[in-house]
Amino acid sequence: MSNKAVPSGSTIAAIATPPGRGGVGIIRISGPDAISVISSLSTRKCNPEPRVATLDVWRDSNGQVLDQGIVLFFPGPASYTGEDVVELQGHGSTVLLHALLARLFELGCVPAQPGEFTRRAVENGKMDLSQAEAVVACIDAATVRACLQAQRQLQGAFGRHINELMVRLTSLVAHVEATLDFPEEEIPDLYFSDLRDKMLLQVVEPVRVMLASAPLGERLFHGATVAIIGAPNAGKSSLLNALSGRDRAIVSHIEGTTRDTLEVDFEVHGIPLRLVDTAGLRETDDLIEQEGVRRARETASNADVTLFVADATRPHTWDESVHADIFLMNKTDLQHGDVPEKYLQISVAAGIGLESLRTKLATYLGDMAMGDEGMMVTRERHRVILTEALEYIESGLLSLSDEEMLDVTAMQWRRAWALLGSILGIGDVDHILDRIFSEFCIGK
Structure with missing residues (x-):
C-alpha cells in the first residue's frame, strides 16, 4: 500500500480499532462530506449535534440493517484533523465493521492511508510533527x-x-x-x-x-538486550527467572542444561529489556553444546549489556579475562570468602542483591531520576x-x-x-512526512 496522502479535499474513512473480536468497533471519517455520507448511511437524514452521542441505525444500499450504534460528530476546525470528523461506534465484529466501511466507500469516502488522520492534523495546524510522532x-x-x-x-x-x-x-x-x-x-x-x-x-x-x-530516551521506546553469560550451573537460568518474575527457564543441578538461547521480556525502572539466557561457557566434546556456546558468545557480542555470572562456591568460574559489562558473584550466601572487587555479590536463591542489580543495570543504561528527565x-x-x-x-x-x-x-x-x-515539520518536509506516517496504523 502506498504511504502517499490521499487528496486533501477528499473524505477519508478507516477502522480505528484493532482487528479482532471486541465489544465495540469504531470507524473514523474525516473530510468535507463526512455529514452527508452519514446522512446517506443512516435510517434518517442524520444531523447529529456536535459532541453529543446520538443513537443511529446504519443500512446497506438495499435498505438492510448493517448495524446500529453511536454517532459522534466533531465539526472542524475544532476536531482532531481540523476537518469535520465523524466516529461510528458499533459492535466490534470484523465482518460488520468491514461491511460498514465498504458502504462508506460506496457513498464516496476513500480509504485512509496509514497515519492519514494525524497527517491531516499536522497539515491543518492542529499539531506539529513532533507531536504526531x-x-x-x-x-x-x-x-x-x-x-x-x-x-x-x-x-x-x-x-x-x-x-x-x-x-x-x-x-x-x-x-x-x-x-x-x-x-x-x-x-x-x-x-x-x-x-x-x-x-x-x-x-x-x-x-x-x-x-x-538520547541514550535513555531511545531505550525507553526501543528497549535494550541483556545477555547472561557464565560457566555452567552458575545460576544464569535462575537469574533470568528471578529478574523476569517468571518460571521461564529450566533450572537443574546438571551442568549443560541450557543448550540454546532463551529470551524473556521484562522491565527495569520503566526501561523495557529483553533478557537472554545462554549456554554455559566451557570446553566440551558435545556438538550440540558446542553450538550453544557459540551462540552464547554471539549473543553476548550483540547485546547492549552483558552480565557475567560466577559461582562463589567454585573459584574456577571466576573468569577475570572475560569481556562483560556487569560482573555478578552468585551464591554468596553459601561462601563468604574473599570476592574480587569488580563482582556484585548476589544470591538468586536467597534473593540477596537482586534490587542492587536492577539499579546497577538501570544506571548502566543511562537511567536518571524521573523528575530530571525534562525534554x-x-x-x-x-x-x-x-x-x-x-x-x-x-x-x-x-x-x-x-x-x-x-x-x-x-x-x-x-x-x-x-x-x-x-x-x-517546518519547510519542505514531504519526504519526511511520507516516512514518518508509514509507521502509523491505518485509522490513526
Missing part, C-alpha cells in the same frame, strides 16, 4: 514510563522547546546579518564575544543537554537532526571571530535553524 510513541510504548514521556511530547512540550531554540537562533542570526549589512562600521571585539556567549548559553548548551538524554530525545530522527544542527552551529562559531567570514557564520546558523524546523 508522539502519537505513535503513545501507541507503541511498552512501559508506563515510556507512556508518560510520550504524553509530554504529545502535549507539545518538546515542540515548544525546539521552537524556543529556533527563536533564539533567529535572533542571533539577525545580529550577524545586521553586521553584514553595515560592513563599513567597525564592530568591537566585545560585540562578537557577547554574541558567542549568548549562542553557547542559549542554544548550544540546551542542545547538548537534550542529546545527553528527552526519544527518536533517532530527532537525535540525528540535533547532532547535525549542533555541528553547523559550532562551525559558525569558529568563523565568528573573522569579519570576512561572517557570511559563512550566518549561512551555517540558518542551516541549523532549518534543521530544527524539520523536527516540527
Whole structure:
C-alpha cells in the first residue's frame, strides 16, 4: 500500500480499532462530506449535534440493517484533523465493521492511508510533527514510563522547546546579518564575544543537554538486550527467572542444561529489556553444546549489556579475562570468602542483591531520576537532526571571530535553524512526512 496522502479535499474513512473480536468497533471519517455520507448511511437524514452521542441505525444500499450504534460528530476546525470528523461506534465484529466501511466507500469516502488522520492534523495546524510522532510513541510504548514521556511530547512540550531554540537562533542570526549589512562600521571585539556567549548559553548548551538524554530516551521506546553469560550451573537460568518474575527457564543441578538461547521480556525502572539466557561457557566434546556456546558468545557480542555470572562456591568460574559489562558473584550466601572487587555479590536463591542489580543495570543504561528527565530525545530522527544542527552551529562559531567570514557564520546558523524546523515539520518536509506516517496504523 502506498504511504502517499490521499487528496486533501477528499473524505477519508478507516477502522480505528484493532482487528479482532471486541465489544465495540469504531470507524473514523474525516473530510468535507463526512455529514452527508452519514446522512446517506443512516435510517434518517442524520444531523447529529456536535459532541453529543446520538443513537443511529446504519443500512446497506438495499435498505438492510448493517448495524446500529453511536454517532459522534466533531465539526472542524475544532476536531482532531481540523476537518469535520465523524466516529461510528458499533459492535466490534470484523465482518460488520468491514461491511460498514465498504458502504462508506460506496457513498464516496476513500480509504485512509496509514497515519492519514494525524497527517491531516499536522497539515491543518492542529499539531506539529513532533507531536504526531508522539502519537505513535503513545501507541507503541511498552512501559508506563515510556507512556508518560510520550504524553509530554504529545502535549507539545518538546515542540515548544525546539521552537524556543529556533527563536533564539533567529535572533542571533539577525545580529550577524545586521553586521553584514553595515560592513563599513567597525564592530568591537566585545560585540562578537557577547554574541558567542549568548549562542553557547542559549542554544548550544540546551542542545547538548537534550542529546545527553538520547541514550535513555531511545531505550525507553526501543528497549535494550541483556545477555547472561557464565560457566555452567552458575545460576544464569535462575537469574533470568528471578529478574523476569517468571518460571521461564529450566533450572537443574546438571551442568549443560541450557543448550540454546532463551529470551524473556521484562522491565527495569520503566526501561523495557529483553533478557537472554545462554549456554554455559566451557570446553566440551558435545556438538550440540558446542553450538550453544557459540551462540552464547554471539549473543553476548550483540547485546547492549552483558552480565557475567560466577559461582562463589567454585573459584574456577571466576573468569577475570572475560569481556562483560556487569560482573555478578552468585551464591554468596553459601561462601563468604574473599570476592574480587569488580563482582556484585548476589544470591538468586536467597534473593540477596537482586534490587542492587536492577539499579546497577538501570544506571548502566543511562537511567536518571524521573523528575530530571525534562525534554528527552526519544527518536533517532530527532537525535540525528540535533547532532547535525549542533555541528553547523559550532562551525559558525569558529568563523565568528573573522569579519570576512561572517557570511559563512550566518549561512551555517540558518542551516541549523532549518534543521530544527524539520523536527516540527517546518519547510519542505514531504519526504519526511511520507516516512514518518508509514509507521502509523491505518485509522490513526
